[in-house]
Every structure is written in C-alpha cells, then in structure tokens.
C-alpha cells in the first residue's frame with residue numbers, strides 16, 4: 242500500500258507586499274506519513290506550519306515540490322479534480338473553524354456528508370457517534386453561536402473526520418480548550434487515527450499535547466529542523482523538567498528553547 246502522505250521538497254514563496262523581495266514561508270520541506278500515524282508539527286510562530294498545512298490540504302499551491310496523498314499528486318490535479326479529491330481524502334480544521342452559522346452542531350458535521358454524497362443512515366449515525374466521543378452529546382442541536390469556542394472547535398474536529406479521510410490536518414485544535422479538555426480531545430483524535438488507520442498532522446503550540454503523537458516534526462524558518470521519533474525523546478519534550486536522563490541539549494534543543502517553544506498555560 243502507498244504511503245498516506247508524501248511531501249517532497251515542498252516550497253512556498255510569497256511575494257512581499259511592497260513588491261521587493263520574497264518570503265520563503267516553506268523551504269524544501271519533506272514529510273512521509275504511514276496510514277495510522279499521528280504526527281505533531283511544532284515550531285516557533287512564523288516558521289511556516291500553517292502554510293505547510295494549507296498546501297497539504299490542497300488549499301494553497303506550492304511554488305515547487307510534490308504532495309502525494311494515497312499515491313496521488315495534488316499539485317498535478319486540475320482545480321476541480323483537486324476539490325473533489327480534497328472532499329474525499331482530506332479532513333481539516335484550521336484555527337478559524339468556519340462552522341456554518343445557521344446549521345446546528347450535528348448539521349455542520351452532516352453537511353460534509355452531503356457534499357460528498359454520503360448522507361445516509363450510516364453516515365448520520367457516525368456523525369452522532371463522533372460528536373458524542375468528543376463530549377458534545379448534549380450539544381448536538383446547538384447552533385455555533387450557542388457553543389463555547391472549545392465546543393465549536395470540537396464540532397470542527399468531528400467534521401474533519403466524518404468522511405473517513407486518508408489525511409487529517411488540524412491547526413492548533415486545542416487552542417481554545419482548557420487543559421483537561423485539550424488532553425481529552427487530542428487523546429480521542431489519537432485513538433480515532435490509530436483505530437481507523439488515518440494519517441494525521443496536528444500543529445500545536447502546547448508541547449504537552451505531543452504525548453499522544455507517534456512522531457514530532459519541528460520546523461524553523463520554513464525548514465525541517467528535526468524529527469523526534471522515540472517515546473523517550475517525545476516524553477522529554479512533553480516534560481523537560483522531569484527529564485534528567487536525557488538532557489534537552491542532547492535532543493538538540495537549547496535548554497531555554499525547549500521551554501520557549503510557547504509552553505502555554507491554558
């Protein structure tokens with residue numbers, strides 16, 4: 242079976258607003274994900290994480306490079322083909338969750354079934370099940386404006402998973418959740434990804450959340466800086482204070498950098 246995702250030498254150059262010079266937002270990024278892998282993408286603000294995710298979602302075209310999802314190159318598709326492919330194979334939540342304001346929580350999730358011609362009893366049952374697993378059992382009939390930011394974010398996560406995509410992309414899915422809820426949501430995402438064999442990438446500022454990830458990819462200045470793959474290394478990142486055995490310096494993180502990668506108190 243082909244890899245779930247393969248990104249090869251992906252580059253995005255933005256033209257500067259003033260017209261002089263260009264910004265290399267993403268510079269030769271490489272990534273490969275197997276089916277069933279849950280990967281964290283971390284890095285300082287401005288390092289290109291959102292730009293990378295938007296390209297993987299087929300929403301933004303790279304300046305150069307290839308993005309293959311389930312063996313098919315997004316960059317080679319015509320616009321219409323890419324839109325249809327995205328609906329089928331890619332689920333995403335971005336910081337701004339974009340729920341439809343006049344649809345209820347469950348209707349927002351079911352809407353994704355409709356545009357994919359998959360609105361049947363099984364699909365509706367799955368929409369309900371996902372929302373329940375994400376702790377929204379008593380919120381199914383609420384409109385987005387009747388939900389807290391965190392609840393809206395969880396509806397968006399359910400929506401990203403409803404069509405059983407090959408690739409799931411989440412940009413800071415826990416940003417507006419309290420700590421306990423954030424852990425629950427990421428743990429649920431990890432369980433669903435592992436159980437259903439999806440590949441997922443979660444951008445996060447909160448290093449505690451990488452505990453549930455199989456791998457951590459760090460970007461700096463648009464480039465791949467390092468990849469942490471072992472449980473030990475990932476545990477160190479989650480809690481550097483507890484990690485005497487493997488000093489952060491050995492992982493290649495400066496002591497202050499590790500604490501600095503925005504260790505947010507939620």
Ligand code: ADP
Pocket residue numbers: 255256264265266284285286287288289290291292293
């Ligand atoms: P991150 O998500 O890691 O904070 P971004 O991908 O949002 O980083 O941004 C990477 C770089 O690209 C930044 O320097 C940012 O200012 C720039 N950038 C992002 N979007 C645009 C855009 N639409 N036009 C020009 N520059 C952009």
Ligand code: MG
Pocket residue numbers: 290291292
């Ligand atoms: Mg971002």
